[in-house]
Amino acid sequence: MxxxxxxxxxxxxxxxxxxxxxxxxxxxxxxxxxxxxxxxxATITTNSGFFSEERTANVNINVGVFDIAWKQINPSKDVYTFTTSASVKDMTFSSFNSQNSTTKQFWMRIWNSGVNWAPTWIQSFCNVASIGQDYDGDAHLPIWNSCVWGEIKKMYSHIFLDLNMRADPRLKFIYVPGAFNWCEFDFTEIGNYSTSTGYSYASFNTWFQQAMKDLVDIFGPYSYKLVYTGEDYPFDVDSWPSGKNLLARDAVSKGMGIRNGITEIFNFHLSEIPAYGVTIDTTSGYLKFNKSWLLQANPNRVIGTENECYNDCGFTVASSNIYYAVKMSNLKALQMGVNWLYLVASSSYLSTYPDFYNWMRYSLGKQSTTAFDxxxxxxxxxxxxxxxxxxxxxxxxxxxxxxxxxxxxxxxxxxxxxxxxxxxxxxxxxxxxxxxxxxxxxxxxxxxxxxxxxxxxxxxxxxxxxxxxxxxxxxxxxxxxxxxxxxxxxxxxxxxxxxxxxxxxxxxxxxxxxxxxxxxxxxxxxxxxxxxxxxxxxxxxxxxxxxxxxxxxxxxxxxxxxxxxxxxxxxxxxxxxxxxxxxxxxxxxxxxxx
Structure with missing residues (x-):
């Protein structure tokens, strides 16, 4: 035995x-x-791609911007015109009709909150004035003012509902709510206003929840084209309660997409991002990715980020670290489930790293069941x-x-x-x-x-x-x-x-x-x-x-x-x-x- x-x-x-x-x-x-x-x-996901200010076909940036200032299409109360150009931040915006004549796909920004972006009549009609300046020195209006938001909402309704631009297949998505520097819903101006006036989180949150719902209602079955430009855990409102940390998630919950503007800093402020369905596993320090989160589970939604500020936007990266920075920032974008990636042909180094960006283009927007790797x-x-x-x-x-x-x-x-x-x-x-x-x-x-x-x-x-x-x-x-x-x-x-x-x-x-x-x-x-x-x-x-x-x-x-x-x-x-x-x-x- x-x-x-x-x-x-x-x-x-x-x-x-x-x-x-x-x-x-x-x-x-x-x-x-x-x-x-x-x-x-492998195939490229339908709802995905590279986008930018300008199209650059040789590096597959095929979606350019359709930029409009509120003042150029709504010069008088309840009056809309589509033949006027405008100047914003030293940029010239061609008329609505001129930009709308393209047969190519585009994304949109409607620049609303700036004192020089809004119609001149809005300040006297709504009895509002500048709440302060952004980091580029542009003054802004309080879009949470019920009168100001009411007029912005009417403008959106006219363009996207009455004229039915929401259904235009050329329109891939639009950044909303169109406020603050570069239409990025930065909370610096909000925080400064809150500090100086006592404007409360409760008041802001009441406006915010309704405003996001307003936009979703206007876009109806096309609400997936709306892209909220704020972020999880916003800065500059530290005194507000913890609910502020989930405002981006709230916008997504109502039917919007989401975009981040600074994944170049790929380690920072991008671990706990519930709007994307990405959270920290507090038992281990790894990241959890929730595929059932309604943003990630719906292939029509827009999940965006921007990666162009390596040696731009005030940043400097040594030549020995450029590939590392480009690679890691874009890997972070994919880990977040991104399907639309803002790039600039030269600043994002597309021609320098063609194999990597080709892989990125095929990887954008892939779900577990459709991914090739x-x-x-x-x-x-x-x-x-x-x-x-x-x-x-x-x-x-x-x-x-x-x-x-x-x-x-x-x-x-x-x-x-x-x-x-x-x-x-x-x-x-x-x-x-x-x-x-x-x-x-x-x-x-x-x-x-x-x-x-x-x-x-x-x-x-x-x-x-x-x-x-x-x-x-x-x-x-x-x-x-x-x-x-x-x-x-x-x-x-x-x-x-x-x-x-x-x-x-x-x-x-x-x-x-x-x-x-x-x-x-x-x-x-x-x-x-x-x-x-x-x-x-x-x-x-x-x-x-x-x-x-x-x-x-x-x-x-x-x-x-x-x-x-x-x-x-x-x-x-x-x-x-x-x-x-x-x-x-x-x-x-x-x-x-x-």
Missing amino acids: KYLTIIFIFIFLTIVSIPFINGTVSGPDLKSGDDWTVPNW AWATLRNAQDTFWIYDTSLNWPGKPYIKNLETNLLQRDIKGGAYTKNGSVKKTNIYGGNTDLGISYEGRQTDLVTGNNTMSFFVDDDFSFGTISNVQIKVTYLDLQSTQWLIRYKDSNNVVSNTSSVSVGTTNTYYTATFNFTSIQFTNSISVGRNADFEIINTGSKDIEILFVRVVKLSPTTTTGSTINDSSKLDIPNESSILSISFILILLLSSSLILI
Whole structure:
């Protein structure tokens, strides 16, 4: 009996600990730097694209702006004209009729709040005056005044309801409510007015909720074209109650889209953004993405951001960091679910990084079920906004782990805990310190027995056995060691790829593995239940920056619906300990029999 028991234990441990090298995978194929290859079958999402002030067709900026000042179309009370031009911020706006003669798609801004944007009659008719200036020195009117808003609402009703411009297929979206500097609903002017006059949050919120509803009612079935230009957790109204933090979410809840204007500062003030369905997991410091959030679940809605201020808008980025800033700000945009991206041909460096922007163009607006790839960039970065805000707390605050879309990496005790990478990024924007400190990449930690990185594919992206998949791993060639990928093949066999040998060039490489078939069934490694794992098989730590799972052909998802990244089948530590305990008991029982 004892010999049978010994044989059983030996066979069991051998099967568990030594996966096969399987013929269903080829590679690794190595490429210097990043690899932004787009599979041939991928298509561009209908409601997505690059937009700007001017169209630049050679870099695929195909949606230009239709800019109108309120004064040029509503020069007298209840009188509308469409043949007058206007000047705003040293820009000349052609007449409404002239701009409306285009056959091309456009986005709109109607500049409302500026003293020099509004009709001259509005101040005397509504008995209002300037409430203060924005940072460019333009004076603004209180659009929350019932008379002022009533006249703005009438103008919107005439243009978009009476003339039915809301239904114009050329109109992709419009920034609303058209107030404050560059029509960005900045709260600086509101905060200053509140401080000087005592204007309360309660009064503002009453106006705000009704005003957003007014616009949605005017646009009716086309309300998805409305894009609120405010942001979550607005600045400059610190004395107002916490409800102010969710005003952007309230606008989205009423039927609008959303846009952010400063994702160039990709770490800052962009972690807890409930209007986008993105929040901080306060148990872990990773980001949660809520796919069931009505903004993300509706492919008609507009989810926008702007990435052009690298060496513009008062910012300066050294040439050695330009690619890093461009890449990370746009990865952040995708992590937020963005489908419309504001770019400027020169300032956004489109011609400098054509492969990256081509990948971006195909990636915009993709949902889990329509995406051609899933990716995770491994990092640990400060969100310095949260240094002084105590309303949320999480382990490692103010650091946030990773940017991820349809692919999660999670630290799991029992062999798959990672540590910060060796690349520390700081002072990317010169004197602007908001971006904070980033540690790019994650390392294994062999000293503490952690030689593994565990990855989990969103079940809506892919579940079960699929064919023709690539896994691309970008790593730092830091020190002599080696690693491989552990996965499960279509025959339910846990297998290993061939190894990648790491050198000492201190540059990045991307290793591509081609799988004829692979299973994503949360079944790699007892207790961790990963879809696949990167295993360090060398004697020194490896450093992984970016992992991408690419479908080389469209597949049908066979998994269950998962609406929140927090619901992925990632075990907690207690489950790992329980499984380990059970295995120990089994082995102990066998030894007793001996």
